[in-house]
Amino acid sequence: MQAQPQLDHAIEAIRVRFGSQALTRAAELPPPPAWRSGTPLDQLTGIGGLPHGRLSLLVGNGTCGKLTLALSLLAGATHEFAHPVVIDVSYGFDPQSLLPFQPASGPLTVVRPPVVDAAGEAASALARAGAGFILLMGEVPEPWLGPLESGASRSGTVVVGVVDAPSRAFAHASSLSLAFARAGWIWEREQLIGMRTIARCSKNRVAPPVGESELEIFYPPPGCARGRARVRVRAEVAVGERAWSAVV
Amino acid sequence: MVCCGLTPHLELARRPDLYGTPVVVGRWDDHVIAASDEAVAMGVAPGMPLRQAEHLCPLATFLMPDPEASVRLRELIAAALYDLAPVVEVRQEGVAWLDLDGVTSIQQAIREARRRLRAAAHTEPRLGLAGGPFTSRLAAARARPGRLLRVEDPRSFLDPLPSRELAFDADQMERLDLLGLRTLGAVAAIGPRELESQLGREGRRAVLLARGLEPDRLEPWRPPMFTSSHRQFEPPVEDREALLFVARALCGDLAEELGLRGAGAKEVRVRLHLEDAEEELRDSVVRHPLGSAAELFGLVGSWIKEWQPASPITEMWVELPVLEASGRRQLRLWAGGDGTSEEVVAALERLQERFGEGAVTQVKVG
Numbered sequence A: 001m002q003a004q005p006q007l008d009h010a011i012e013a014i015r016v017r018f019g020s021q022a023l024t025r026a027a028e029l030p031p032p033p034a035w036r037s038g039t040p041l042d043q044l045t046g047i048g049g050l051p052h053g054r055l056s057l058l059v060g061n062g063t064c065g066k067l068t069l070a071l072s073l074l075a076g077a078t079h080e081f082a083h084p085v086v087i088d089v090s091y092g093f094d095p096q097s098l099l100p101f102q103p104a105s106g107p108l109t110v111v112r113p114p115v116v117d118a119a120g121e122a123a124s125a126l127a128r129a130g131a132g133f134i135l136l137m138g139e140v141p142e143p144w145l146g147p148l149e150s151g152a153s154r155s156g157t158v159v160v161g162v163v164d165a166p167s168r169a170f171a172h173a174s175s176l177s178l179a180f181a182r183a184g185w186i187w188e189r190e191q192l193i194g195m196r197t198i199a200r201c202s203k204n205r206v207a208p209p210v211g212e213s214e215l216e217i218f219y220p221p222p223g224c225a226r227g228r229a230r231v232r233v234r235a236e237v238a239v240g241e242r243a244w245s246a247v248v
Numbered sequence B: 001m002v003c004c005g006l007t008p009h010l011e012l013a014r015r016p017d018l019y020g021t022p023v024v025v026g027r028w029d030d031h032v033i034a035a036s037d038e039a040v041a042m043g044v045a046p047g048m049p050l051r052q053a054e055h056l057c058p059l060a061t062f063l064m065p066d067p068e069a070s071v072r073l074r075e076l077i078a079a080a081l082y083d084l085a086p087v088v089e090v091r092q093e094g095v096a097w098l099d100l101d102g103v104t105s106i107q108q109a110i111r112e113a114r115r116r117l118r119a120a121a122h123t124e125p126r127l128g129l130a131g132g133p134f135t136s137r138l139a140a141a142r143a144r145p146g147r148l149l150r151v152e153d154p155r156s157f158l159d160p161l162p163s164r165e166l167a168f169d170a171d172q173m174e175r176l177d178l179l180g181l182r183t184l185g186a187v188a189a190i191g192p193r194e195l196e197s198q199l200g201r202e203g204r205r206a207v208l209l210a211r212g213l214e215p216d217r218l219e220p221w222r223p224p225m226f227t228s229s230h231r232q233f234e235p236p237v238e239d240r241e242a243l244l245f246v247a248r249a250l251c252g253d254l255a256e257e258l259g260l261r262g263a264g265a266k267e268v269r270v271r272l273h274l275e276d277a278e279e280e281l282r283d284s285v286v287r288h289p290l291g292s293a294a295e296l297f298g299l300v301g302s303w304i305k306e307w308q309p310a311s312p313i314t315e316m317w318v319e320l321p322v323l324e325a326s327g328r329r330q331l332r333l334w335a336g337g338d339g340t341s342e343e344v345v346a347a348l349e350r351l352q353e354r355f356g357e358g359a360v361t362q363v364k365v366g
Helices: A003-018 A041-045 A066-080 A095-101 A116-129 A142-155 A168-173 B037-041 B050-056 B067-084 B106-121 B133-141 B154-158 B170-178 B184-189 B192-199 B201-210 B240-261 B293-306 B327-331 B340-355
Strands: A055-059 A084-087 A106-111 A133-136 A158-163 A176-188 A191-204 A212-218 A233-239 A242-247 B002-006 B023-026 B032-035 B061-063 B087-091 B095-099 B126-130 B148-150 B227-237 B263-274 B280-290 B313-325 B360-365
Touching (some): A041 A191, A041 A212, A055 A168, A066 A084, A066 A095, A066 A106, A066 A133, A066 A176, A066 A212, A084 A116, A095 A106, A095 B360, A116 A133, A116 A142, A116 B340, A142 A158, A142 A168, B002 B106, B002 B133, B023 B050, B032 B050, B050 B061, B067 B087, B067 B095, B067 B106, B095 B106, B095 B133, B106 B126, B126 B133, B133 B148, B170 B192, B184 B201, B192 B201, B227 B240, B280 B293, B280 B313, B280 B340, B293 B340, B340 B360
Parallel strands (some): A055 A158, A055 A176, B023 B061, B126 B148
Antiparallel strands (some): A106 B360, A191 A212, B002 B126, B087 B095, B263 B313
């Protein structure tokens, strides 16, 4: 608490020395427009949705729910955007896994680049062309991060990356990083029906960071008919002293 | 609607430092090509012998024409206006027309045209807006610098204007005078067949012009169909990273030029001049025009990464031998976002061209 006056004094000194625009509080910057995905992640970004024209990362080691949330976002994007694209860098995307999230019927474009460099070219070209939503299943090489950022910024593309642990360059290029950590499994009648995960906003360039949330991710019931599967993501989020829950 | 922007003759516009002084452009033993307003006020007129011009305005600055420089300036102006309207025509006399039919925001296009003309000619252009090139040019000539004169009713605007605005030669003007047709209103009142019998086809055209029927069409400017960029290496280079660095810079230069022209490359060629061996080249035709530095470098860089030149490289050329109007260029004319879908599809097809059909798949979900 004692550091606050010193910090204010330092900020004032920088503004006097270099001008009022030299240093701006994040809260004073106009946030980028948000895409309301309808998932609990919207509450973690601080702007009510994922930022248009920016790279958002879902990170976490092992089974922690990041892919489930990414698929949920992708399913929502199929309803919202004409051209949602999956760039499957790791060749790990299974279109069937999207079905429980009830995507819009229609074709989904999947790019499987033969070399990792091609992933960067594909991502930046599609962002520049104005694809509404790009799901990056892996990293793109560092030289392509600049074109990707500028292309997305110009067209307003929502870019979401899913990685275990991002490289320094990839993390630096992102405007929003949500870190996931599995907190435990959910059992019912000795059956594994889901998991609890902690989602924490570890980096936020678009708004002041907003706490962390505990999410409950329920797997689709076994034997569920294809196309009727429902996945419910229950979230208990603590923001300051408030708590809320959401169902997707 | 056609918007006309008037700037000084491009032979004069290449010397903005002489604005405000009498200037005459022409070869010594030939006729006057262009004269500034100050020289015109002294009686100088384009087409008269230069000796006569010197006699009329001895204090004028006399310049030799530089056709290459004025053509370059014309190309620059045309390229700058190219993405504002579907049809653009620019003439050496300092006249630029934009056919604004189909343009979503006409006011915005005119504002931008004025800004770009001012930047190119270093003076405020006069602007006219009317149904065709003839009327819009006359309107622009009567507008104040930097202002737009809009013609709602061409007949009432044209009728009182003198018939010399029809730009006939001296003989035809004399005949018009003898016929008593001293205003455009008088020319318009006579039947086209009658004047055609007196002056030939030009007579018929004159009547249509005077009636505001605009028989002439603009000749659309097309961007040049070839461009290239190159870099020499001294001493010769073998390092692949250095080549990639230079290739990226060349692609950036070319992309900037393509963006200015509103064009895309339909074919890409890279030539390497070698120190002790024959030149080597790679060439590819692409399905969708490439317009950005990333797209160009994606192709050029992939070649260079696997290229094994026979000897050190003395010079690298990146050539775009076939250019065409980029899809992006026309899409800018539409309401926001309408063109995105086509651009995404084009980008996906380009990726298929580069990395094979299997690189992009459409999966049916839901």
